[in-house]
Amino acid sequence: MEIMYFYLLAAVAVASGFMVVTCKSPVNNAIALMMTFVCLANFYVMLDAPFMAAIQIMVYAGAILMLIIFTIMLLNLGTAVARKGSHSVVWATVLALLIAMQGYFVINRGEVSGITGEITGEMVKKVGHTELIAKSLFTDFLLPFEIASILLLVAIVGAVIIAKKEV
């Protein structure tokens, strides 16, 4: 039952991902992207990571995609944008292959291989996903966490400077 749901979801995710790159109208691209995000959130839930699922929806679908749609609305890119040049296709393929390889290695190092780290699937079920994230985020990954705040600060400054060049 669950495996069937997984394949259904995977099919939808891939199809909507495909639509993101092929649809002509930018708004439809954005909607397809939203569909992909929702599928991803479902995957997170199936992986016992409900917190990640909530973040996926809140940050990606709720904020980042919102910015994309907002930009499309503000600039009125409603009609199809002419596409020309295909040099990016090569790079995209290379990038996609790299990511696929990375995914392959990550999966092979996971629980499938029998080599498990400190945190296992059972532990996530027992302690709770959010709690584990909080614990590692605020102890082991303290520095990246604080650097993230600086990164966000840079993003704020950048956004204001781009938008208010004349100031």
Place this chain on the structure above:
Amino acid sequence: MLDNYLPILVLVAIAFAFAAGSVVFSRLVGQKKPSVVKLAPYECGMPLFGTARDRFSIKFYIIAMLFIVFDIEVVFLYPWSVMFKRLGMFGFAEMGVFIVILFVGYVYVWKKGALEWE
């Protein structure tokens, strides 16, 4: 895991069925007499003027951008807020540094006048 979320799947199905069903039903029951004037976008009865696909103030873009940044800040607050007791004073200090750094950004935005609407 899916067991917990099964009701939500059922709910999504029912909600979509409700939305689609009511519209389809109204299509079947409702009348259909389109005319050029009726289909024109509403503009107080005047002839159409310009297009509705116009560009907007950059202000809105800044708001959306700032929203992303502060939304991420709020999201970081959530794991801390359930675990704050275990993380203790140290965790609070970490969160404090995080909030202060972003608050600097907030003050910058304010001083730059990006929050002004005139």
Place this chain on the structure above:
Amino acid sequence: MNDILITLLIIIIKLGLIFAVVLTMAAYLVLAERKILARMQLRYGPNRVGPFGMFQPVADLIKMLTKEDVCPAGADKYLFLFAPGLAAVTALMSLAVVPFGPTIEIFGQQVPQVVCDLNIGVLYFLGLSSLAVYGIALGGWASNSKYALLASIRGLAQLISYELSMGLAVVPIIMAARSFSLTDIVMAQESLPFVLIYPETFLIFFVSVAAESKRIPFDLPEAENELVAGFHTEYSGMRFGLFFVGEYINMIILGSMTTIFFLGGWHGPLLPPIFWFLFKVLGVAFVFIWMRGTMPRFRYDQLMHFGWKVLMPIALLDVVVRGGFMVWSLGG
């Protein structure tokens, strides 16, 4: 297999009941609003259909179902069809995590009075409320109307701005209950509702919720005298109906969330829990209606100033002060 069928049956019965109750409530909330507003303005309000206008919602439904479904020329057809559905579905989906009462026993089986008690209930609600923005955005954009586009861009900026303070105002509550589960949050208020412990957080939350509900004084996305009917100017018939129903269901959801987070959920003396819950939700809804009867509309610059320069910093300060106090008092 039998087990799955039984769980499925329980789910469907629960959902069916909740759907029926909430849709009826939404329909009668419209009537109640019209009646109360009318009384506040020394009018009678609808009183022709049935005794005291009791059948007005039925008449409205029939009218909306039989209206012509107009899709304006130049509109993005699929998005135009999709947007109202999205608005209604996102509103309806939040119902899944609302706990109406404590777990009760029926035929020896423990039946919780909530469709599913997620351990991330709060985040589920916040995530859905951030998705709710899309109904407005897409609806207004797809209409190919200037009023609708203006309204949806305004509405977008308003909703995301106030979402921040809403998200921040929830943090002290999560800290106090130490859980994202809405049932746990209600349980934590057994002796004292959080509104008495965190009055300022309640105020921040309530103002943000009022802004999220897109009602007066925050009804900029549908400001009648500037933007005709706002983002749903071009919508007619049942599509408009879906937006409308979604809005009132949203009002019930926001009322429920205020009840759960601050007013102690189903806790209350004497009466059965579910009555207390409904009573509190309707109370919050009444305050929304009352506000509509009393207040003028914000100007857009005032609205954005208030959201970003007043509410946001206060909410952040509240989190820091309350958080610091809680860490300190628990001997961190």
